[in-house]
Amino acid sequence: MQVIKRDGKSVDFDPEKIRIAIGKANNEVSKKERVSEEEVENIVEYIQDVKKRRILVEDIQDMIEEKLMEYGKYNLARKYITYRYNRALVRQSNTTDQSIKELIDGESEYWNTENSNKNARIVTTQRDYLAGITSTDITRRFLLPQDIVEAHDAGIIHFHDADYFAQNALHNCDLVNLDDMLQNGTSINGVKIEKPHRFLTAMTIATQIITAVNSSQYGGVTVTMTHLAPFVRESYKRYVKKYEDRNLSKEQVEKFAKEDLQKEVIDGVQTFQYQINSMTTTNGQAPFLSVALYLNETQEYKEELAMIIEEMLKQRIQGMKNEQGVYITPAFPKLLYVLEEDNVHEDSKYWYLTKLAAKCTAKRMVPDYISEKVMKQLKKNEFGEGECYPCMGCRSFLTPDRSISLGNIAKAKNYVEGKGKYYGRFNQGVVTINLPDVALSSKGDRNKFWKIMDERLELCHRALRLRHERLAKATSDCAPVLWQNGALARLEKGEPIKELLYHGYSTISLGYAGLYECVKYMTGHSHTDGGDGEKFGLEVMQKLNDACGEWKKAEDIDYSVYGTPIESTTYKFAKGLKKRFGVIEGITDRDYITNSYHVPVFEEIDAFEKLALESKFQRLSPGGAISYVETPNLQNNLPVVEQLIQFIYDNIMYAELNTKSDYCQKCGFDGEILINENLEWYCPNCGNTDHNTLNVARRTCGYIGTNFWNKGRTQEIKERVLHIDNKDANCGCEDISKEEIEENICKKAMASVKA
Secondary structure (H helix, E strand, C coil), rough: CCCEEECEEECCCCHHHHHHHHHHCCCCCCCCCCCCCCHHHHHHHHCCCCCCCCCEEHHHHHHHHHHHHHHHHHHHHHHHHHHHHHHHHHHHHHHHHHHHHHHHHHHHHHCCCCCCCCCCCHHHHHHHHHHHHHHHHHHHHHCCCCHHHHEEEECCECCCCCHHHCHHHHHHHHCHHHHHHHCEEEEEEEEECCCCCCCHHHHHHHHHHHHHHHHHCCEEEEEEEHHHHHHHHHHHHHHHHHHHHCCHHHHHHHHHHHHHHHHHHHHHHHHHHHHHHHHCCCCCCCCCCCEEEEEEHCCHHHHHHHHHHHHHHHHHHEEEEEECCCCEECCEEEEEECCCCCCCCCCCCHHHHHHHHHHHHHHHHHHHHHHHHHCCCECCCCCCCEEECCCCCCEEECCCCHHHCCCCCCCCCCCCCCCCCCCCEEEEEEEEEEHHHHHHCCCCHHHHHHHHHHHHHHHHHHHHHHHHHHHHHCCHHHCHHHCCCCCCCCCCCCCCHHHCCCCCEEEEEEEEHHHHHHHHHHHHCCCCCCCCHHHHHHHHHHHHHHHHHHHHHCHHHHHEECCCCCCCHHHHHHHHHHHHHHCCCCCCCCCCCCCCCCCCCCCCCCCCHHHHHHHHHHCCCCCCCEEEEECCCCCCCCHHHHHHHHHHHHHHCCCEEECCCCCEEECCCCCCCCCCCCCCCCCCCCCCCCCCHHCCCCCCCCCCEEECCCCHHHHHCCCCCCCHHHHHHHCCCCCCCHHHHHHHHHHHHHHHHHH
């Protein structure tokens, strides 16, 4: 008889272990309460007579308890149950202790590559990880049902951010209401901060707010430069007054005031960039920040905003110095450049900013691009009006505001009645379904597939409810900067935040991963085939949306489908699939599964064709999605970047370009650091493999990572194919014409898209 242990391993039945366990319980009770040796043997024989080929260790323990009860040894049974429980605690603590030891020793591949924006060897990060290990332990043992823990461990679902779940007050990403905090004052750590009166001060305060907010939650944070634009005008007024007080002519006043203002904008942006990248949050990393650059977000301060955007792009193109004093690509802040009619055409007023954005993208991988045109088609509020707003963090989008008719439930001081509200809203958390596991569990049977899908979705639903219910217990006192001082709300002290979890004010996300592998197994085709594969893929996506719609209608909680950025989980899911189903060619034979709805990284496809195809799936991922194209170095081929940007505006809501921007500190090589067959990073110039002296920046699930990756993600990066073939159009000049590009790169793709 084979016994299936808790870790899934199979061992031969050993009766001696039963004798030892009962013997230890016997020693805890009086002689008259003990079972005899004969009774112990009877229990052993009873279990052996079951004659099962395979039996769970938990079933054996249940049978022992039943027999002890039959013998009337109730106190002994209680002691045995206690022994069994204590053994379970020991197993859990041993796992926790081992995790802590591996982290502190600094030799664990898992901890050193768990997050590409965290360095696990430094004390601030280790402190966050140590707290996370404890939180995960408590979460697994006390806060989650066993079936959810087991499904998570098996890679059937992923319960995200368990390392923060023990604290009921922590939530995922958000849009910070900087406007309210700057215009109406705020408080950080009990210190009152009044409204600033100049741009440089406002930028400094903004970085303090961002750091405080990022330390009070665990997800991405987004702010918009629109909220800083009014302070540019305030600074200009101060300079005008300064020179007017000196009795200078109007022309001189204007000239000198503009010069001083330009200097302050440069200083303010520099302060912002350096503060963000030099500060450390309680999460053990620089603030996980995205910055929206959206001209059409204001009409009154549009010119001031354009000044800020121009300077942010210029300074980002320059980059930031590493320890050797060489300019490299920083990971944060992520820049979100919104494309609109005023900046997307060559004769547009602000086309000069878009050209600058293209140069920045080619050099530093940011900004990413949001199409106002497409977003307004997809995101309509309760009055049917299209809205445009940035994502929270790397890809998480709020659903259009459904709370307009409810009024100012967050008590924001800058609330405008009847207008959709986005800044001050947030996401409650994520649980992700492993789509390839659903497919493989069905063995290709369509009817069984949808039945299993329903079961797995309900499992995710229950897990999401746990996230919601835990957060619903929090009051505003848990994080005053968020809930009392304007970042998300202006609630009273002690006031519950529960109301903000309903009515569509905040979202909660059903994540999904591996659509490609799921479709490939079920249909034999990629979801990019334009036929059966694509049709089935869209059906799967619609199923996820239908489930969220049902839950939302029943509970008034804004469930939303989210294309998960599974940085480490891609490796975990792949390992789980291999363990459960073996190696299946084209499905489980890699150390990663494909992110969300993306075209698999190894599939050859033209950049324009890829964006057009993925736009169909992005529409069905309203809670979070981002598409990308992989490019070679396009710094000398900017018209290609500009053409891609214009294509994004017309075809897809949110997309980015993945370029390369690396540096070897040993030899000074400035180019692409490569990956060898053993999945080791190395400098192609000198062969250097020391991570400490290699500056590598790669897009990882929507954001830039700079601290290297686990085995699965590294393999995925290595296998990425280019979607733009630079050699076809790039003559090595900067003045290559748009006509040449269209002729050589995308003529076929553009024709297919228009058709």
